[in-house]
Amino acid sequence: xxxxxxxxxxxxxxxxxxxxxxxxxxxxxxxxxxxxxxxxxxxxxxxxxxxxxxxxxxxxxxxxxxxxxxxxxxxxxxxxxxxxxxxxxxxxxxxxxxxxxxxxxxxxxxxxxxxxxxxxxxxxxxxxxxxxxxxxxxxxxxxxxxxxxxxxxxxxxxxxxxxxxxxxxxxxxxxxxxxxxxxxxxxxxxxxxxxxxxxxxxxxxxxxxxxxxxxxxxxxxxxxxxxxxxxxxxxxxxxxxxxxxxxxxxxxxxxxxxxxxxxxxxxxxxxxxxxxxxxxxxxxxxxxxxxxxxxxxxxxxxxxxxxxxxxx
Numbered sequence: 001x002x003x004x005x006x007x008x009x010x011x012x013x014x015x016x017x018x019x020x021x022x023x024x025x026x027x028x029x030x031x032x033x034x035x036x037x038x039x040x041x042x043x044x045x046x047x048x049x050x051x052x053x054x055x056x057x058x059x060x061x062x063x064x065x066x067x068x069x070x071x072x073x074x075x076x077x078x079x080x081x082x083x084x085x086x087x088x089x090x091x092x093x094x095x096x097x098x099x100x101x102x103x104x105x106x107x108x109x110x111x112x113x114x115x116x117x118x119x120x121x122x123x124x125x126x127x128x129x130x131x132x133x134x135x136x137x138x139x140x141x142x143x144x145x146x147x148x149x150x151x152x153x154x155x156x157x158x159x160x161x162x163x164x165x166x167x168x169x170x171x172x173x174x175x176x177x178x179x180x181x182x183x184x185x186x187x188x189x190x191x192x193x194x195x196x197x198x199x200x201x202x203x204x205x206x207x208x209x210x211x212x213x214x215x216x217x218x219x220x221x222x223x224x225x226x227x228x229x230x231x232x233x234x235x236x237x238x239x240x241x242x243x244x245x246x247x248x249x250x251x252x253x254x255x256x257x258x259x260x261x262x263x264x265x266x267x268x269x270x271x272x273x274x275x276x277x278x279x280x281x282x283x284x285x286x287x288x289x290x291x292x293x294x295x296x297x298x299x300x301x302x303x304x305x306x307x308x309x310x311x312x
Contacts, residue, residue, distance in 0.1 A: 026300070027060070027062055027291060027292070027293055027300045027301065027302050028059070028060035028061075028062075029058070029059065029060040029062050029065075029289075029291040029302050029304065030058070030059040030060060030304060031056050031057065031058060031059070031289050031304045031306060032056070032057050032059070033046050033054055033055070033056060033057075033306065034054070034055040034056075034057055034274070036048075036052065036053075036054065036055070038052065039052060039054065044307060045307045045308070045309055046306060046307065046308045046309070047308075047309045047311065048279060048308065048309075048310055048311070049310070049311050049312075050279065050280060050281070050282050050310055050311065050312055051278070051279070051280060052278070052279055052310070053276050053277065053278040053279075054276065054277060054279065054308065055274050055275075055276045056274060056275050056276070056277070056287075056289065056306070057273065057274045058272065058273055058274060058275070058289075060291070061271070062266070062291035062292060062293055062302075063266075063267065063268045063292065063293045063294060064264070064266060064267055064268070064290075064291065064292045064293075064294070065264075065265040065266040065272065065275075065289060065290070065291045066262050066263060066264050066265060066289070066290045067262070067263045067265050067275055067277065067287070067288070067289055068259070068260050068261070068262045068263065068287075068288050068290075069259075069260045069285045069286060069287045069288065070257055070258070070259055070260075070285070070286045070288075071257070071258040071259075071260070071281065071283040071284070071285050072255050072256070072257050072258075072283060072284045072285075072286075073183045073184065073185055073186070073255055073256055073258070073282070073283045073284075074150070074183075074184050074254070074255045075150065075181045075182060075183055075184060075190045075191075075253050075254065075255050075256060076145070076147055076150075076181070076182055076184050077145070077146040077147055077149065077150060077179060077180070077181045077252045077253065078143055078144070078145060078146065078179070078180050078181075078182075079142070079143070079144040079145075079146050079156070079178075079179050080141065080142060080143050080144075080176070080177075080178055080179075080180065081130075081141070081142050081174055081175065081176055081177035081178070082139050082140065082141045082142070082174070082175045082176050083095065083130070083132050083133050083139070083140055083142065083172065083173070083174055083175075084133055084137065084138065084139040084140075084172075084173045084175070085133055085134075085135070085136055085137075085138075085170045085171065085172050085173075086136050086137055086170060086171040086172075086173070086233065087136060087168040087170050087171050087233040088136065088167050088168035088169060088170040088233065089167050089168075090162070090163075090164040090167055090169075090170070091133075091134055091135065091136060091170045092134045093163075094160060094161060094162050094163075094169070094170055094172070095127075095132060095158060095159070095160055095172050096125060096127045096158070096159045096161070097125070097126050097127050097130045097132075097142075097156075097157070097158055097159075098123035098124060098125055098126065098127075098156075098157040098158075098159065099123070099124045099126055099146075099149070099154050099155070099156060099157075100121050100122070100123050100124065100154060100155045100157070101149060101152050101153065101154050102121075102153065102154070102155055102249055103153050103249050104117075104249070105155075105199070105248045105249060106118075106201055106203070106246060108201060108212060111208040111209075111211045111212075112208065114203060114211070115203070115205060115208060115211070118203060118205070118244055118246070123157065126144055129142070129144045130142040130144060131143075136170065139175075146179065146252050149252040150252050150253065150254045150255070151252065151253075151254030151255075152251075152252055153249035153250060153251050153252070154249065154250055154252060155246055155247050155248070155249055155250070156198065156246075156247045156250060157244055157245065157246045157247065158174060158229075158244070158245040159242070159243070159244050159245075160172060160219075160221070160231050160241060160242070160243045160244075160245075161240075161241065161242045161243075162234070162240045162241050162242075163240060165236065165237055165238065165239075165240060166236055166237065167236050168233050168234070168235060168236055169219065169233060169234040169238070169240070169241060170233055171230065171231065171232055171233040172230065172231050173228050173229070173230045174195075174228070174229040174230070175227060175228045175229075176227065177194070177195040177198075177229065178192055178193060178194045178195065179192070179193040179250065179252070180192050181252070181253035183255075183256060185281075185282045185283070185312065190253050190255075190256045191253045193250055194226070195226045195227065195229060196226035196227075198247040198248065198250055199247055199248030200221075200223055200229070200245050200246065200247050200248075201245075201246055201247075201248075202214050202220065202221035202223065202243060202244070202245055203243070203244040203245075203246060204220065204241075204242075204243050204244075205242040205243070205244065206239070206240075206241065206242050206243075216232060217232060218232050218233060218234040218235065218238070219231065219232065219234040219238075219239075219241040219243065220232065220243065221243055221245045223245075229245065231243060231245075258283075262290075265289075275289075279308065279310045281310065282310045282311060282312050283309075283310055284307070284308075284309050284310075285307065285308040285309070285310060286305055286306075286307055287305065287306040287307075287308055288303055288304075288305050289303060289304045289305075289306075290302075290303045291303065291304075
């Protein structure tokens with residue numbers, strides 16, 4: 001009997017030691033993409049056309065495996081607005097439109113510094129792209145691509161500058177000003193920024209004692225109506241104007257992320273050697289396979305990521 005008890009104890013210790021050793025082993029898990037027609041498998045990225053079903057092959061035997069993805073789709077950005085001048089015969093070249101990539105804004109409490117900032121900024125003049133009206137009481141619409149600024153911040157500015165005193169210096173009305181970001185592949189709107197939220201500030205370069213004034217006065221930008229920004233006409237034989245209207249930095253959307261639900265591919269009740277998924281939506285995918293082993297003593301886990309570009 002003594003021999004049998006010792007044998008039983010020894011067997012339990014051996015079994016416990018074996019389990020303990022097994023629990024302390026590192027988790028072995030890897031994922032590869034199976035070759036398929038029209039699928040390009042590179043060192044860092046897999047490229048496949050829309051509608052492709054990719055097969056992901058597993059190495060190792062973890063207890064649990066899950067699948068999820070983060071899909072990124074690029075957007076395109078478009079600035080649109082309408083312009084209408086009124087009064088005067090010298091309308092052309094009195095309004096210019098500018099962009100400047102920056103995260104900085106005007107101080108709005110130091111006219112001298114702000115005047116220097118405005119003067120020294122290397123503005124990009126986009127006036128020629130804006131289809132500005134050149135005749136009184138005629139409305140024209142502008143559509144300007146901002147794709148080069150995706151993922152960046154820009155200031156939008158309008159400069160009203162006159163050079164002829166002997167006639168009315170014209171009124172200008174800027175209406176329906178907005179920036180729309182849409183997903184390239186689907187046309188779904190990702191974001192819209194309207195004039196009311198662009199943080200426009202007026203600045204009168206020729207009146208540094210009150211450069212930020214916004215009222216319904218001749219030669220002064222009036223921001224009371226964000227859907228129709230206006231600078232009012234100045235009568236003939238009055239001083240000329242140089243007045244800016246400058247936004248705060250506006251973020252241009254780079255794209256949109258779509259996170260999938262987590263799909264549980266494997267648990268302890270079944271053996272799984274691969275997983276297949278059909279990619280019906282174009283975009284840049286980061287696929288994540290999460291694997292783990294869990295027991296009473298500890299849980300170990302690892303993940304593998306694969307970048308997949310799905311084309312139209």
